[in-house]
Amino acid sequence: MANMSLVKNPMPVQEPLVRNKNFKEVALGYTEEQAIDEANRCLGCKNHPCVGGCPVAIDIPNFIAKVKEGDFEGAYQIISRSSSLPAVCGRVCPQETQCESKCVRGIKGEPVAIGRLERFVADWHMANFKGMPQKPEQNGHKAAVIGAGPSGLTCAGDLARMGYKVTVFEALHLAGGVLVYGIPEFRLPKAIVQKEIENLKALGVEINTNSVIGRTITVDELFEKGYEAIFIGSGAGLPRFMNIPGENLKGVYSANEYLTRTNLMKAYLPDSDTPIMSAKNVAVVGGGNVAMDAARCAKRLGAENVYIVYRRGKEEMPARNEEIEHAEEEEIIFKTLNNPVEILGDEHKCVKGMRCVEMELGEPDESGRRRPVVKEGSEFVLDVDCVIMSIGTSPNPLIRNTTEGLDTQKWGGIIADENGQTSREGVFAGGDAVTGAATVILAMGAGKTAAKAMDEYIKSKNA
Amino acid sequence: MYKIIKKERLNPTVTLMEIEASAVAEKAEPGQFIILRVDEKGERIPLTVADFDRDKGTVTIIFQIVGATTKKLDCKEEGEYICDFVGPLGVASHTEGLKKVAVVGGGVGCAIAYPIAKKLHNNGCEVHSVVGFRNKDLVILESEFDKVSDKLCLMTDDGSCGEKGLVTDALKKLIDSGEKYDEVITIGPLIMMKFVCALTKEYGIKTVVSMNPIMIDGTGMCGGCRLSVGGETKFACVDGPDFDGHLVDFDEAMERSNMYKEFERKRYEEECNLFKKEVN
Numbered sequence: 001m002a003n004m005s006l007v008k009n010p011m012p013v014q015e016p017l018v019r020n021k022n023f024k025e026v027a028l029g030y031t032e033e034q035a036i037d038e039a040n041r042c043l044g045c046k047n048h049p050c051v052g053g054c055p056v057a058i059d060i061p062n063f064i065a066k067v068k069e070g071d072f073e074g075a076y077q078i079i080s081r082s083s084s085l086p087a088v089c090g091r092v093c094p095q096e097t098q099c100e101s102k103c104v105r106g107i108k109g110e111p112v113a114i115g116r117l118e119r120f121v122a123d124w125h126m127a128n129f130k131g132m133p134q135k136p137e138q139n140g141h142k143a144a145v146i147g148a149g150p151s152g153l154t155c156a157g158d159l160a161r162m163g164y165k166v167t168v169f170e171a172l173h174l175a176g177g178v179l180v181y182g183i184p185e186f187r188l189p190k191a192i193v194q195k196e197i198e199n200l201k202a203l204g205v206e207i208n209t210n211s212v213i214g215r216t217i218t219v220d221e222l223f224e225k226g227y228e229a230i231f232i233g234s235g236a237g238l239p240r241f242m243n244i245p246g247e248n249l250k251g252v253y254s255a256n257e258y259l260t261r262t263n264l265m266k267a268y269l270p271d272s273d274t275p276i277m278s279a280k281n282v283a284v285v286g287g288g289n290v291a292m293d294a295a296r297c298a299k300r301l302g303a304e305n306v307y308i309v310y311r312r313g314k315e316e317m318p319a320r321n322e323e324i325e326h327a328e329e330e331e332i333i334f335k336t337l338n339n340p341v342e343i344l345g346d347e348h349k350c351v352k353g354m355r356c357v358e359m360e361l362g363e364p365d366e367s368g369r370r371r372p373v374v375k376e377g378s379e380f381v382l383d384v385d386c387v388i389m390s391i392g393t394s395p396n397p398l399i400r401n402t403t404e405g406l407d408t409q410k411w412g413g414i415i416a417d418e419n420g421q422t423s424r425e426g427v428f429a430g431g432d433a434v435t436g437a438a439t440v441i442l443a444m445g446a447g448k449t450a451a452k453a454m455d456e457y458i459k460s461k462n463a
Numbered sequence: 464m465y466k467i468i469k470k471e472r473l474n475p476t477v478t479l480m481e482i483e484a485s486a487v488a489e490k491a492e493p494g495q496f497i498i499l500r501v502d503e504k505g506e507r508i509p510l511t512v513a514d515f516d517r518d519k520g521t522v523t524i525i526f527q528i529v530g531a532t533t534k535k536l537d538c539k540e541e542g543e544y545i546c547d548f549v550g551p552l553g554v555a556s557h558t559e560g561l562k563k564v565a566v567v568g569g570g571v572g573c574a575i576a577y578p579i580a581k582k583l584h585n586n587g588c589e590v591h592s593v594v595g596f597r598n599k600d601l602v603i604l605e606s607e608f609d610k611v612s613d614k615l616c617l618m619t620d621d622g623s624c625g626e627k628g629l630v631t632d633a634l635k636k637l638i639d640s641g642e643k644y645d646e647v648i649t650i651g652p653l654i655m656m657k658f659v660c661a662l663t664k665e666y667g668i669k670t671v672v673s674m675n676p677i678m679i680d681g682t683g684m685c686g687g688c689r690l691s692v693g694g695e696t697k698f699a700c701v702d703g704p705d706f707d708g709h710l711v712d713f714d715e716a717m718e719r720s721n722m723y724k725e726f727e728r729k730r731y732e733e734e735c736n737l738f739k740k741e742v743n
Contacts, residue, residue, distance in 0.1 A: 171682050173500055173507070173547040181684075210549035212682055216486050237684040241696065248691055248715055250722045257685035265506060265679065273506040273532055274679075275726035349718040396683050398701070 003040035006109030011116055016329035020299045023185045023268055026326060027091070032070070035120040039067035041105060042112045049102035050114060055445030056154075058082040060099055060114055067117055076125040079118060084157035084200065085150065085444065087126060087192045088179060090119025093441045094320050126195055132202035139163035141458050144227035146213045146399065149177020150440045151431030152233035153200060154447030155454075160203040162455050167227070169211040174264065177235055178440070181264040182256070184293050186300070190263075214398035219406070219427065228461065229426045229454040232414060233447060236393045236432035242285070246343030247389070251277060251351035255286070255294045255390035262297045279386030281305045283354050285340055286390035287317035292324065294388045295332045306332050307382065311339040311359050311372045335382070337361070337372065343387055353381045395433050403427075411436065420450030421457075428454055464544040465499075468521055473603040476528050477571050478537050479513070485520030487550045493578035494556025494673065494705055497522060498681040500547035501535045507679050508532050511575040511650075511704070512551060522550075525574030525603070531730035552681040553704045556648070556671070558582050563589040565637065565644045566612075567630050567659050569651025570596060575673055576650040577604050577611075584611035591642065592616070593633045595655070599624035631658050644668055649708065653720060657713035664709050672708035674699045676720060691715050 012028040013019070019026050030038065042064040050060045059078050066075035079086045095101075095115035103111030141164050145156045148170035156166045174180050176193045201207065211217065213234070222230055239254030241247050258276070261267040265274035282298040284291050287310035298306045308327065310317060314336050317324060328334065337359045344353040358378035361370035395412040407415045407423035413436055420428040430446025432438055469481035487497060496511045514523035528537050539545060556579050564583055568576030573594050584590050592612040596602045597620045609615050616633040617625030626633065634647070647670040649659040656672045663670040678688035681700045688699040693710035697703065 171549070172680060173549070210547055211486070212549060212552065215550065215552055215682075216490060237680075237682070239684070239686045241686070241689075243696075248689055248696065248719065250719060254686040257679060257687045260679050260685055266504075271504055273504055273535075273730065275506075275723040275730075277722070349715065398682060 002043055003037055005041060008041075008110045008113040008116070009034045009038040011113075016326075017331070019186065020296070020330035023300055025189050026186050029123055030116055030120045032072075032124075035067055035072075035117060036070060038113050038117060039064045042068075043104065045104055049104065050099040050112075053099040053102040054082075055098065055441050056082045056448055058099075058118070063121065064112070064114070064117060067121065072121055072124040073129060075121045076129070079121060083444070084154045085196045086118055087122035087196060088150070088188060089441055089444070090115055090117075090122050091188050091192075092183060092439075094439060096321065098441070126192070133199055135202065135204045136161055136163050138165060138204070141165070141462070142167070142227050143454055143458070144169065144222045144230045145233065146219075146230065147171075147177060147233040147235055147431075147433070148175035148197075148207055148209075149233055149235050149431065149443065150179065151235075151433075151443035151447035151450075152177070152231065153197070154444040155231045155233060155430070155451045156205045157200050157203060158448055158451035159454065160200065160205045162451070164455075164458075166205045168205060168207045169213055169217070170207060170209045171212040172264065173209050175207045175209060181260045182290065182293070184259065184263055184297050186296070187293065212398065214402035219399065219403040219424075223426065228458045229428065231420070231447070231450050231454060232399060232422070232427065232429040232433055233431045233443065234396055234399055234433045235443075236395045236437045238394045238396050238412075239389065240392045240394060241389050242340065242391060244340060244342055246345055246351070249343055249345040249349050249351050251279065251386045252343060253277075253386070253388045255284070255290045255388050256393065258294050258388045259290070259297065262301070268297075268301060276301065277386055279303050279384075281307075281384040282386040282388065283307045283309050283340070283382055283384040284388045284390055285309045286392070287312065287319055287336075288390065288392075289319045289323050291390035292319050292327045292332075294390050295327055296330055298386070298388065299330055299332060303386070307335050307384070308332055309335045309338050309340060309354070309356065309382070311337065312369060313337055313361060316369045339372065339374070340387075341379070344381065351385050351387055354384050354387055355379060355381050393432075393437050395436070399433075418449070419453035420446060421453060426457065464546065465548040467539055467541055467543050467545065468519075470539070470541045473525065474601050476601070477525060477574075477603055478528070479523060479525045479574075480536075480539075481521045481523050482545070482548055483520060484522050484548045484550075487522050487548065488515045488517050488520045491515040491522055491551040492555035493558070493582045494575075495551035495553050496675070496681070496704060497524065497548055497550030498552065498678075499524075499536075499545055499549075501532060501539070502546050505535065505546060506532055507547070507681070509552070509675060509678050509681055509700075511673065511675060512578065513574045514578055522548075525571060527571040530727045531734040534731060534734045549681070553700060554702075556582075556673070556705050558586055558588070561586070561588050561645050563591075563642075563644055565591045565593060565634060565642070565647045567593045567634055567647060567649040567651070568595070569630055569655040570601065571603070572651030572655075572673075573604050573608070576648065577607055579648055579650075580608060581611045589613050591637060591644070593618065593630045593637070595619070595630035595633075595651070596624070597621070629658075630655060631662050634659065635662060638666055638668070646671060653713055653717045656708060657717075660708035660711070660713070670708040671705050672711060673704050674706060674711070674716065675704060676716060677722060690719075
């Protein structure tokens with residue numbers, strides 16, 4: 001009998017004013033009973049529109065059917081046919097604009113909590129299934145993947161399953177890309193990322209950390225070493241600044257730096273050698289998921305007041321609603337329709353305030369969002385000692401500058417067709433390196449598509 | 464893991480290590496840097512490449528013990544390993560076409576200036592080296608510089624070795640005596656580079672400095688290493704580390720370099736206490 005409740009089973013969470021002082025995971029996950037109850041909200045409808053909303057086309061109704069039966073391992077097997085990182089996606093995918101936005105239950109009431117069920121299934125598997133995946137039979141061909149982030153890991157996993165010997169080259173000392181340096185522990189525990197990476201290694205994927213492509217070794221040299229196809233998933237890691245006065249003062253960070261110090265380098269732990277400023281009043285400039293992450297980290301690192309300063313309204317914020325809600329619950333102060341014009345420093349060049357102006361929304365611009373315009377005479381100074389710029393990132397120029405014949409957009413993105421094929425034969429690309437900063441799941445989708453295209457390419461070369 | 468092939472104490476606070484890292488050695492050029500992490504809890508620190516041996520697959524680093532991380536690194540012995548060693552990063556120093564250059568090094572900065580002097584010398588360039596130290600106990604690489612320099616001026620603050628005075632005194636003397644340099648390359652403490660640049664600006668001699676600010680990834684991702692150069696923001700890790708010294712805002716760079724001074728001091732003391740305990 002279907003569960004006809006109009007609302008999702010709520011996600012158990014840590015209390016807001018407790019969790020904003022620790023780095024433990026915020027959302028605690030469904031119990032088996034909650035999962036089965038939620039699964040019973042799925043009608044198993046014939047045309048399953050949810051699958052079309054998933055960038056990696058997970059067979060959603062069938063995995064949910066297994067959850068209904070209590071066959072959680074069976075559910076996991078169905079998900080893992082399409083996704084290399086289910087425990088990650090169940091946590092960080094914007095399901096509300098993807099699978100869940102297509103769910104028929106969402107027409108009247110809330111859609112089925114597909115994301116929460118995916119997370120439940122992946123966590124259940126990790127906790128209860130002790131074996132490692134089997135290494136597939138090798139086909140004798142070699143492929144290289146640049147960047148161990150979501151797109152690269154997905155591409156590597158898919159190629160390994162097809163029998164390729166895959167080597168992943170990662171610039172940092174740890175694999176995971178944005179999953180380890182960007183998304184905080186309280187939203188995505190690093191142990192989970194490590195576990196997913198261990199699974200890939202069991203499939204035979206080799207991960208070479210400390211390898212900066214374009215410096216340590218170039219794309220052309222990878223071909224010389226016998227890799228038959230190369231996937232570039234180097235992400236969009238170059239932080240943007242606003243180019244306003246005072247941005248080089250002490251206490252101004254890019255969100256990338258702030259999050260990398262906190263997450264990758266574990267600056268929040270007392271025994272870490274990596275320092276991070278302990279600020280009292282922090283302004284985070286920007287309205288995306290990264291801004292929410294930075295703000296919530298700042299709060300956990302002990303700041304009394306943390307402001308999100310965003311030039312449009314809350315409606316226009318690109319961050320997921322869930323992230324905005326979580327931030328609000330944790331007492332992050334939203335200063336929407338505010339824009340910084342200058343960061344003020346003291347005699348030691350430390351931040352002592354941020355001059356802002358108020359904005360109002362005018363006519364819609366190219367993006368369809370109403371354009372913010374400055375309100376005359378609205379200048380004020382926000383009392384802060386730390387500013388975190390979270391206004392976006394662009395692709396790193398290192399690979400495009402050292403790879404001849406690789407065409408890129410003016411803004412730096414690598415040009416690739418719908419299969420990930422670039423202007424260089426045998427070179428494929430996907431994820432943020434192609435699209436500019438987007439989501440984990442879109443990057444994974446691109447990695448998946450490219451793996452298929454690389455397989456076809458290598459086969460056709462050897463036919 | 465990266466093996467320490469050789470360790471040599473150059474003076475009480477400066478240590479040389481040769482690290483087995485064949486992929487880095489294969490590509491390294493003077494002026495580039497590496498990032499290392501001593502152990503799993505360690506921070507990432509940039510160090511400029513002091514030398515490399517492509518055949519042996521080793522890279523030499525020379526570092527001054529200034530904080531917890533360099534202290535920890537200094538405690539490692541030959542045959543032991545460090546956790547991470549990545550590079551070569553940054554853009555190599557431009558040495559092509561230079562006919563006569565003054566290389567001005569200060570303190571441990573001489574370790575970075577040396578491979579550049581050597582490369583210039585090997586390219587057939589006339590090299591005048593001016594190296595400065597606080598006192599005779601801190602002098603490093605004197606004979607190495609001697610081999611690759613057509614002229615060598617060794618300066619100490621107290622006159623205990625070479626001539627008494629600052630590197631700027633020696634450089635001024637050389638210029639005033641009629642030496643005409645295509646370029647001055649200077650590497651050392653920020654304050655020294657600032658004054659070398661102030662001097663060469665008066666004489667209108669192009670001057671290149673090597674910057675070594677705080678950074679994390681070294682590939683352009685964090686932006687922590689940003690500097691103002693000619694009014695524009697540059698990332699030392701990918702745009703540098705070499706810059707036109709007459710355009711660099713040294714005062715800002717000096718302020719930024721002490722951003723974590725308090726944390727570093729505390730951490731250093733903790734590390735020293737730990738070290739004392741281990742010894743006792």
